[in-house]
Amino acid sequence: MSHLLSFLEHYGQMQRLQEQAGEYRSRLRREESRRRKQLRTLRRAYRQQVQDKLSVIESLEGVICEQQNVMETLHGMKLPSTCPLYPCPPVSPVGVHRLVESISALQGERNKLLEEITGLRQQLEEEEKGKQQLAGSFDLQVQELKQQIEEREEELTRLRTGMGVTDSEKRIHNLTVENEGLKQTLGVTQGLLQQLATVSAQPSATLAQENEGLRSRVQHLETSLQQKVEELVRLEGQVSALQWRKEQELRRLDQQIRELQLALETQQNRPPDVQYVTQTVEVESPTTLRSLVEAEERNRGLLEQLSSQGERYQRLAEQLQGSEEVTAGLRHKIAAYESEIAKLREELLREINHLEAQKEEAVKEASESSEQHLEQLREQLTGVQRRLATLQPILKGMKTNYSSLRSQVRDFSGFYEAAIREARRQMCSAVSEASEASRDLLQKYQHEVLLRKKYHAQLVELKGNIRVLCRLKPVTEADQREGEVSTAVSTEPGSDSSVTARYKGKERTFELDKVFLPEATQEEVFLEIEPLVLSCLDGYNVCIFAYGQTGSGKTYTMEGVPEDPGINQRALQALYREMEARAGLWKYSVTLSVVEIYNEVIRDLLGKEPQEKLDIKLNPDGSGQLHVPGLTSVEVQGLQEIRKMLSLGKRNRATCCTNMNERSSRSHALLTVTITGTNCSTGTKTSGKLNLVDLAGSERVWKSGAQGERLKEAQNINKSLLALGEVIQALRAKQGHVPFRNSKLTYLLQDSLGKGNKTVMMVQISLLEKNAGETMCSLKFAQRVCKVELGPASRRIDSWGQSEL
Numbered sequence: 001m002s003h004l005l006s007f008l009e010h011y012g013q014m015q016r017l018q019e020q021a022g023e024y025r026s027r028l029r030r031e032e033s034r035r036r037k038q039l040r041t042l043r044r045a046y047r048q049q050v051q052d053k054l055s056v057i058e059s060l061e062g063v064i065c066e067q068q069n070v071m072e073t074l075h076g077m078k079l080p081s082t083c084p085l086y087p088c089p090p091v092s093p094v095g096v097h098r099l100v101e102s103i104s105a106l107q108g109e110r111n112k113l114l115e116e117i118t119g120l121r122q123q124l125e126e127e128e129k130g131k132q133q134l135a136g137s138f139d140l141q142v143q144e145l146k147q148q149i150e151e152r153e154e155e156l157t158r159l160r161t162g163m164g165v166t167d168s169e170k171r172i173h174n175l176t177v178e179n180e181g182l183k184q185t186l187g188v189t190q191g192l193l194q195q196l197a198t199v200s201a202q203p204s205a206t207l208a209q210e211n212e213g214l215r216s217r218v219q220h221l222e223t224s225l226q227q228k229v230e231e232l233v234r235l236e237g238q239v240s241a242l243q244w245r246k247e248q249e250l251r252r253l254d255q256q257i258r259e260l261q262l263a264l265e266t267q268q269n270r271p272p273d274v275q276y277v278t279q280t281v282e283v284e285s286p287t288t289l290r291s292l293v294e295a296e297e298r299n300r301g302l303l304e305q306l307s308s309q310g311e312r313y314q315r316l317a318e319q320l321q322g323s324e325e326v327t328a329g330l331r332h333k334i335a336a337y338e339s340e341i342a343k344l345r346e347e348l349l350r351e352i353n354h355l356e357a358q359k360e361e362a363v364k365e366a367s368e369s370s371e372q373h374l375e376q377l378r379e380q381l382t383g384v385q386r387r388l389a390t391l392q393p394i395l396k397g398m399k400t401n402y403s404s405l406r407s408q409v410r411d412f413s414g415f416y417e418a419a420i421r422e423a424r425r426q427m428c429s430a431v432s433e434a435s436e437a438s439r440d441l442l443q444k445y446q447h448e449v450l451l452r453k454k455y456h457a458q459l460v461e462l463k464g465n466i467r468v469l470c471r472l473k474p475v476t477e478a479d480q481r482e483g484e485v486s487t488a489v490s491t492e493p494g495s496d497s498s499v500t501a502r503y504k505g506k507e508r509t510f511e512l513d514k515v516f517l518p519e520a521t522q523e524e525v526f527l528e529i530e531p532l533v534l535s536c537l538d539g540y541n542v543c544i545f546a547y548g549q550t551g552s553g554k555t556y557t558m559e560g561v562p563e564d565p566g567i568n569q570r571a572l573q574a575l576y577r578e579m580e581a582r583a584g585l586w587k588y589s590v591t592l593s594v595v596e597i598y599n600e601v602i603r604d605l606l607g608k609e610p611q612e613k614l615d616i617k618l619n620p621d622g623s624g625q626l627h628v629p630g631l632t633s634v635e636v637q638g639l640q641e642i643r644k645m646l647s648l649g650k651r652n653r654a655t656c657c658t659n660m661n662e663r664s665s666r667s668h669a670l671l672t673v674t675i676t677g678t679n680c681s682t683g684t685k686t687s688g689k690l691n692l693v694d695l696a697g698s699e700r701v702w703k704s705g706a707q708g709e710r711l712k713e714a715q716n717i718n719k720s721l722l723a724l725g726e727v728i729q730a731l732r733a734k735q736g737h738v739p740f741r742n743s744k745l746t747y748l749l750q751d752s753l754g755k756g757n758k759t760v761m762m763v764q765i766s767l768l769e770k771n772a773g774e775t776m777c778s779l780k781f782a783q784r785v786c787k788v789e790l791g792p793a794s795r796r797i798d799s800w801g802q803s804e805l
């Protein structure tokens with residue numbers, strides 16, 4: 001026991017330690033989860049900051065790219081095909097680096113572009129100068145051409161006046177040469193203009209467009225010049241033809257003049273003739289004059305042509321003037337572009353400076369905030385480390401605790417096993433002691449049971465194996481309604497076994513085993529017979545009869561009413577109660593059969609065909625026992641099933657007759673419960689039967705003059721009740737021969753009524769005066785049965801019976 005106690009102590013200690021370890025474990029888990037959560041929140045905050053920084057950088061990059069795009073659209077310049085800012089991954093230090101690089105690259109690009117722009121400007125200025133020079137030379141040439149035209153006009157006037165034809169030819173030749181020079185100058189100018197166009201096409205698209213326009217204009221000028229040249233050639237041809245004709249004419253005129261001079265000379269030599277010659281000359285001079293007039297007209301046409309050419313030259317000059325104006329406009333535009341470019345450059349520089357400042361600020365802010373966060377993180381980390389440092393000794397302590405616990409557990413298991421062994425040994429000895437004691441007890445119990453049985457048997461013996469009880473039926477409300485309230489039966493106070501009946505002025509007192517007063521309850525009645533009923537379980541056969549005239553309460557006592565059941569149900573309940581109480585020691589099986597005996601015919605009320613007649617025969621097993629072939633015997637498991645069977649029997653009984661009440665008063669109803677028990681320890685078997693019989697009415701019907709079927713019924717009833725009386729009388733008198741075979745009822749109940757069995761005769765009597773005759777008969781029947789038993793001296797066979805009554 002001391003071992004057991006110390007084991008329990010150890011066990012308790014171990015449990016405490018385990019609980020402590022569990023607590024430590026849970027604390028550690030909580031700390032770990034808290035730390036994990038803190039780390040998670042810190043990580044989240046850091047990620048958020050990085051994200052914020054990246055977004056700031058991205059926005060800066062976006063602004064720079066936008067600026068770049070603006071620049072691209074303004075200058076029509078192409079940056080490198082891939083913008084170095086966009087593909088930058090959004091990682092903070094690399095992004096900033098790339099941003100700075102891209103800004104510096106952008107600045108370099110811008111400087112290059114500015115240089116290019118200044119170069120182009122210089123080129124433009126030079127070209128402008130060249131253009132101006134060309135325009136000047138053009139002017140000079142045009143002036144020269146004008147002078148030449150004037151000179152030609154003068155020459156033509158001179159020609160008109162008849163002299164200097166060869167000079168005019170020379171002039172025309174000079175004009176042609178000059179035209180050729182002019183053409184060459186124009187070609188040179190065109191080439192220069194083309195050069196200018198190609199140069200100006202490079203820096204700007206607008207300049208290119210303007211140059212294109214200029215080029216087209218120059219081309220237009222070229223074509224017009226070509227036309228003019230062609231016209232000039234044509235005019236030259238005309239002029240040469242005219243010259244040739246003039247020469248011819250002049251030659252002819254010279255000839256004529258010479259001829260005329262000769263003629264004049266001849267005439268002069270002859271004066272009349274001179275007059276004539278003069279006249280002839282005068283006659284001939286109008287023709288010359290006409291030819292002169294024609295020549296003049298031709299000269300005029302030539303002059304006109306020359307003037308138109310002059311006009312064309314004028315137009316050309318105007319066009320040149322226009323091109324100069326265009327050039328001046330272009331120069332202005334270039335200047336405006338330059339100023340715009342300068343402005344934009346300044347803006348861009350400002351923007352870049354601003355962005356750089358912003359970037360620096362953002363970077364500064366981001367670095368400051370990240371530093372702050374890092375500081376916080378560091379602080380948290382130090383806190384966590386501190387906590388970890390505090391936790392580590394706890395953990396260490398826990399580990400040591402755990403190892404000590406483990407060692408304790410290890411020790412404990414050895415100790416535990418030893419304790420268990422000891423305990424088992426102690427338990428075994430205790431069990432053996434207990435079993436020894438219980439065996440002793442069992443023996444004592446069995447002895448006690450035997451004694452109880454013996455004493456019970458003796459008690460029953462003392463009371464008598466056949467007991468006659470009387471129950472007085474109270475005056476019911478129905479009786480009162482009928483006005484029948486006068487009674488003929490009384491009992492003596494203080495005595496529970498005597499009853500006095502009055503009939504025809506005579507009073508007679510009967511002494512029976514027990515008299516139940518009218519107010520006796522079903523319970524009280526049953527308690528009186530309960531020991532007999534229970535003896536079935538010990539292997540006794542018991543018969544309980546309800547005897548009396550119709551309406552005296554037989555069925556009430558046996559079956560009872562649903563709210564207050566009678567002997568049948570109470571007996572079964574008591575039997576089941578007892579069987580349950582003996583459940584460990586005994587095993588019981590219960591079978592049930594219900595029969596009706598009417599007019600000496602047995603009918604099976606649980607069978608499929610209740611109308612079928614059954615016979616009583618000797619059992620073919622050679623035991624000498626009787627049995628009823630074909631009688632239904634149902635094995636039941638409980639009260640519920642028994643109730644079902646009883647109601648089935650009742651239904652079947654009702655189907656056999658037209659008037660149930662009449663039938664029940666003229667037939668015996670027998671319920672047989674067979675209980676077979678097996679002792680669990682010894683295996684001994686017992687078999688007991690409880691026969692509950694609601695007998696037919698004992699009234700003497702034939703005395704009222706009944707006839708026919710009714711008389712036969714009455715005779716049969718009388719016969720069977722007489723036979724029952726005789727059998728009981730024989731049994732009480734312990735006669736050698738018991739006339740069981742005299743009726744179907746006694747024959748059927750032979751093995752239950754025989755020696756060693758127990759019988760209760762419950763005589764039901766009415767208190768009413770009108771039933772006094774029948775009451776007297778019933779009480780005489782009861783009295784005689786009792787008398788037979790009560791004293792051996794009275795053990796004589798009386799000639800008593802129903803017929804005698």
Ligand code: ADP
Nearest residue numbers: 473474476549550551552553554555556557665
């Ligand atoms: P029997 O079966 O002898 O013909 P019953 O048992 O049918 O008579 O009884 C007749 C009537 O009297 C029934 O209504 C029954 O309820 C009633 N009765 C019988 N005995 C008692 C009693 N002790 N207390 C109350 N009523 C009773």
Ligand code: MG
Nearest residue numbers: 554555664665
């Ligand atoms: Mg009845």
